[in-house]
Amino acid sequence: MPTTTLDPPRTETFIDRDKLYGLLAGQVPTDQEVDAIVAKALELKGLGLEDVAALLRVTDPVNLEKIRSSANTVKETIYGKRLVLFAPVYTGNECSNSCTYCAFRQENTSLKRTTLNSAQIQSEVRVLLKQGHKRILLICGEKADVPVEEFIEGIRAAYAVKEGRASVRRINVEIAPLSTEDFRKLAQEKIGTYICFQETYDPVQYRKYHLAGPKADYRNRLYVMDRAMEAGIKDVGIGALFGLGDWRFELLAMMEHARHLEETFGCGPHTVSVPRIEPAEGAPVANHVPHPVSDDDFKKIVSVIRIALPYTGIILSTRESEATRNALFRYGISQISAGSRTNPGAYTADSEHPDEEAVGAQFALGDHRSLDEVIDNLIDHDYIPSFCTGCYRQGRIGADFMDLAKPGLIKQFCLPNGLFTFREYLHDYAPPAVKAKGLELCARIEAEANDGTKEGRILQNRIKLGLGKVDSGERDVYL
Numbered sequence: 001m002p003t004t005t006l007d008p009p010r011t012e013t014f015i016d017r018d019k020l021y022g023l024l025a026g027q028v029p030t031d032q033e034v035d036a037i038v039a040k041a042l043e044l045k046g047l048g049l050e051d052v053a054a055l056l057r058v059t060d061p062v063n064l065e066k067i068r069s070s071a072n073t074v075k076e077t078i079y080g081k082r083l084v085l086f087a088p089v090y091t092g093n094e095c096s097n098s099c100t101y102c103a104f105r106q107e108n109t110s111l112k113r114t115t116l117n118s119a120q121i122q123s124e125v126r127v128l129l130k131q132g133h134k135r136i137l138l139i140c141g142e143k144a145d146v147p148v149e150e151f152i153e154g155i156r157a158a159y160a161v162k163e164g165r166a167s168v169r170r171i172n173v174e175i176a177p178l179s180t181e182d183f184r185k186l187a188q189e190k191i192g193t194y195i196c197f198q199e200t201y202d203p204v205q206y207r208k209y210h211l212a213g214p215k216a217d218y219r220n221r222l223y224v225m226d227r228a229m230e231a232g233i234k235d236v237g238i239g240a241l242f243g244l245g246d247w248r249f250e251l252l253a254m255m256e257h258a259r260h261l262e263e264t265f266g267c268g269p270h271t272v273s274v275p276r277i278e279p280a281e282g283a284p285v286a287n288h289v290p291h292p293v294s295d296d297d298f299k300k301i302v303s304v305i306r307i308a309l310p311y312t313g314i315i316l317s318t319r320e321s322e323a324t325r326n327a328l329f330r331y332g333i334s335q336i337s338a339g340s341r342t343n344p345g346a347y348t349a350d351s352e353h354p355d356e357e358a359v360g361a362q363f364a365l366g367d368h369r370s371l372d373e374v375i376d377n378l379i380d381h382d383y384i385p386s387f388c389t390g391c392y393r394q395g396r397i398g399a400d401f402m403d404l405a406k407p408g409l410i411k412q413f414c415l416p417n418g419l420f421t422f423r424e425y426l427h428d429y430a431p432p433a434v435k436a437k438g439l440e441l442c443a444r445i446e447a448e449a450n451d452g453t454k455e456g457r458i459l460q461n462r463i464k465l466g467l468g469k470v471d472s473g474e475r476d477v478y479l
Helices: 017-024 031-041 049-056 061-079 118-131 148-160 180-187 203-209 218-222 224-230 247-265 295-308 322-329 346-352 371-380 398-405 411-428 432-449 454-471
Strands: 082-090 135-139 170-174 191-195 235-239 271-273 313-316 335-337 384-386
Touching: 017 049, 017 247, 031 049, 031 061, 031 295, 049 247, 049 295, 061 295, 082 118, 082 346, 082 371, 082 411, 118 135, 118 148, 118 346, 135 148, 148 170, 148 180, 180 191, 180 224, 191 271, 203 218, 218 224, 224 235, 224 247, 235 247, 235 313, 247 295, 295 313, 295 322, 371 384, 371 432, 384 411, 411 432, 411 454, 432 454
Parallel strands: 082 135, 082 335, 082 384, 135 170, 170 191, 191 235, 235 271, 271 313, 313 335
Antiparallel strands: none
16 A cells, blocks of 8 residues: 655644653642542543543552542443444555564565455455454555555445445544545545554654654654545544553654644544454564553453543554453453454465465454354343444534533433344344354343433334334334
């Protein structure tokens, strides 16, 4: 994908390195100060930078539990028991960068390389549709001098796939930073969220790990979301690769990134991703993590992001194990990948040529379960597996989405739409035992929707009507 810097270089930056490290060096907050910050968080209006920094300095187990408990309350209040599911489709692993934590780096001559053509992309999508997926993340290596039109062809090819009555309903994209001109071309396509990770927001650490290639330009990557939003892309997703630097600094920097976008464009990030470094072939830093993040600290990362950015989705990938993922759901995760592969052509190879050598993967997976197995587990924990794309397709995106989310109105759409897509999966794809458990969960959620208020009765009626349509054979039901 194109990784050229075509826009004028920027001299300003919204990341003040000294300021952020200075905030981390402050005093540990008292019990009363922690209580006050937690109380503010429960108002669901988010937290400022100083409050977030104070929480990051907390080490007392009792106060840490207050943070995690408040995150659980915020998660349940805004998202309920929904978890949105998607799968990544890697279209290529050829790359022009020298990132020491990534198997795709250009010096890794042991990695088997490929770039999928449109027919191969469609084959990957077809496998996922047969499993029940409806949302995909189209992602590729950052190969220079490839026109954006080639990636756009892949988007169109993916949307064109029909498998029975099923088709892809939302494609999010994760590709290298583009120029504003190329982002305008991308914005004309039917994409959902544009995602790009800064990897590390610390410019000093950034230089250590990005040795050559277009990605070595820190500022170009830092302002990629500005170019995307200037070009008309409404939803963007930011993230850091935890383990490259001090995780507390990365979290504060993401808060600054969110603030910058909110102040500049009137809307912060639609999603925040929180990957930890995992082992990767031929990637020295990935196999000797410079700043390891413990499981307890990882819980704190997710919890603090949830209460600081209550209406922003938090994405967790299959880098993490089943046990870790289950633990983190309650602290704020709202989107997860399921049945994922990180090597181009892997879904087709798994289904048609399981004995053939796989093309090189970007990193090792921690969760190898199938989509059915993930959903079975979610049902056991009373989560609603959702493939919802209603807001995107109804134009409830960007600032319009936040206008509904912040007063709590979005729940009137998200819960029904999640249940409709879950019910569709149960009828069309689920194994019998999973279907039986899933239908029981749907019945409980429908009954609980009516809390005795007018809004509760309206919500329950919406759910009943939509589920009835799905049960009668209608598909792609959404509000």
